[in-house]
Amino acid sequence: MDKKRTAHIISHTHWDREWYLPYEKHHVRLVALVDSLLDKLDQGGEFKSFYLDGQTIILEDYLQVRPENKERLEKHIRDGRILIGPWYILQDAFLTSGEANVRNMQIGHRDARKYGEPSKIGYFPDTFGLVGQTPQLMQQSGISNAFFGRGVKPTGFNNTVSDGGYESSFSELIWEGPDGSKVLGILFANWYSNGNEVPVDEAEAKAFWERKLADAEKYAATGELLFMNGCDHQPIQLDLPEAIRTAEKLYPDTKFIHSNFPDYLKALEGSLDRDLSTVKGELRSQRTDGWGTLVNTASARVYLKQMNQEGQALLEKVAEPLATVAQLLGQEYPHHLFTYAWKTLMQNHPHDSICGCSVDEVHSEMVMRFAKSKHVTEALIDDSKRVIADAVNTSVFAGYGEDPRPLVVMNTTGWSRTGTVTVELDAARIYLRDGLGIEETGRRMKEFDLSGRQLVDEQGNVVPCTVEDLGLLFGYDLPDDKFRQPYMCRKVKLTFQAEEVPALGLRSYAWVRPQAGVPAAASSLFSDRDRLVMENSGLKVEIAEDGSFVLTDKATGQVYRDLGIYEDTGDIGNEYMYKQPEGEKALTTKGLPAAIRVLEDTPFRASVEICHAWEIPASADERLDAEQRELVYYPHRKAQRSSKLTTLNIRTVVSLEAGGKGVQLETTLDNTAKDHRVRALFPTDLAASVHRADSMFEIAVRDNEPAPEWENPSNTQHQQAFVDVSGEKAGLTVANLGLNEYEVLRDGRNTIAVTLLRCVGELGDWGLFPTPDAQCLGQHTARMELIPHSGDGIASGAFAEAYQFQIPWTVCQTEVHDGSLAPKYTPFQWESGDLAFSSLKMNEETGDMLLRWYNMSPQSSELTLSVEVPHKHMYKTTILEEAAEPLAPNTFGGLSMHTGPCEIVTIGIRRR
Structure with a gap:
């Protein structure tokens, strides 16, 4: 008899490193699981293979406790019985940067090759929606498939699934990215546990398979049926071979295989005889009722998202570029430390971690991991910037009188940059080794004359700055060749506007004695200080009594x-999803009097401080506690807010810089309330049916109105660097630092609402797990920038400005000396109207420099690159950065190349 169908049973366990238990409690269970797996595989027999959840960190975690079992692991991986990779960790898609995803794939592949070959499986079993560029990322990784559980089919409470309204006719589909890349998508239509705990007993197996085979056939396009034998932290079913023999006896028309993903894919691709549905772009469960998207993990424990944004930006946008330039100057590129810093950061990137939807102990440990990764990154930055600053020729400042204090401002963004910079300088320093004694050393430092100095640039222009005397401070050097060197110093803080610092380059300044020239004339950005009106050449800001403000874009008149x-x-x-109490009317600060004062009035920046003391409900009422204990599904809850009030103090600083393209906001909340959400509102009053949001290597275009199936009153969504609403002739981009949730309100004004804080008291999902720390009591600070433009965020430079907002300036004090670098310098120059710069780093295997961009536009574009570094040739490669054939240089010795719509472009530079 010909077998009409094949049941591919794949043994696996989905291993959340931390979630409803802290990491180490899951860790103990992981060790027991892998022990049992190795014992089973060592026996030989019919238990053929096991998929280790697509993440190589499981190997690290296991061998940390069981190093003696490394050879056993290696043997079974080499024999193809344990399939590993391709990722280092299973990351969240929307809350981790594009470069973090690239490093995740690179490190996963590199670690997997230490044992064998990485599995080429695009594995996203429980990711909370998927970004549109995933097919391109898979194709550039040599992966032609994507297995996923969410984004197309609704998944709700306790991972139950719903019928109807599917975006694909089958569980198999073609997934197409915005650049046109396609992969074979496999939806876990009955979840990644649909073959879990297969019975050996015939009667139980009969009931099991009757249901399971029918469920799989309901969605499958072929007779190749996929059954996932495992679930979250699921112990291995060691008697699966016996269970398969029972199934074969009961169903002679069905072929049962203890399978693996490569064999399943080969069989599936060989049997496809019909066209599959094509699903394009982001998979965010758009065609569902909106209650099970888990989108509000973007605002759970906002402080984690802010720490992640800072950590990612420092690593990929500051430390790696600086280390690359320092390597050009002879400094070793510290690949080992970068890998350690990235791994430590990425250990916070799994969906139950960065999403903030775990128990409190998990997120306490995350804070420490963020700090550890940041400390390593800061050390890397300090080392690199010192090498670079010491190589800059600052002798131009030698003629400015006694003891000039040079400093080098470094711009590690991909565009020329103008903005306000703050740096702490040692005006004078005495080392304790000089033997003057603590008292005499301190006296000399306190008496050091700071008066009359000016800041000048490398061309001798006087630059307006403010100087804050920080007084006598202790410091120390840690030389490479001797014991630590403590000193006392007189430190000052300088704040000024650095102008036109070249992309990926630097510019030099010096704080010098007054012989430098005539001081700059005092000026102000307040056109009417009494009425709190600030203006620069392009923008006008008027503050109202309630702390709101009017922004005028002078170029468009909007x-x-x-x-x-x-x-x-x-x-x-809960931590997963927001639910407003039924019938509640939102409270706002509109009309609420604020205490307002001028905070800063300099030629380069004006700032206004706005303070609100806002009475709001202290928490939800008592009914919420009862509903949580009774496991009432959150959309069905009837709790309201408490009648008891508490004061929410909000301090807002609104700043306008002389050369600024936007208005910067810093909001500090002293949160004393529970069970609530705070958002900042920015009405655009622009006619638009769609808006744009920064996502992974993509400017995603999203509808303002949800699909007809959407029932949730809230339509919040994910962002990374910014969200934008644009009309025909004007647009408003709202950039943020680590504020990953926004909503374009359906209020007739297309208001952009950015979530600053969301406070809840339980994890949610499959049981009651109280999370008091998720109430986020205490002080929180959020930063944003409002960037008006002409209606095209790419052509106007608004999106580039929003990307630059993510990246801090780097400044380093140095001495007067000769050097190989000009006082104003960049090693690279590139031009493109549509591309966004993403990365500059060194490849560990080849030693080549790698630069990466992505096309923000759905149209083709051109990239021109010139390199001021001696090199053999340049080549185009993938995100895995393998060396490729050289590209022909243009007539200027650089590179000119065509880039496709939404293409991720990586260029390698082979040095001489």
């Missing part, structure tokens, strides 16, 4: 009103 009003609502949901 006026944006009622900006910066705050909204507060109750939240009776």
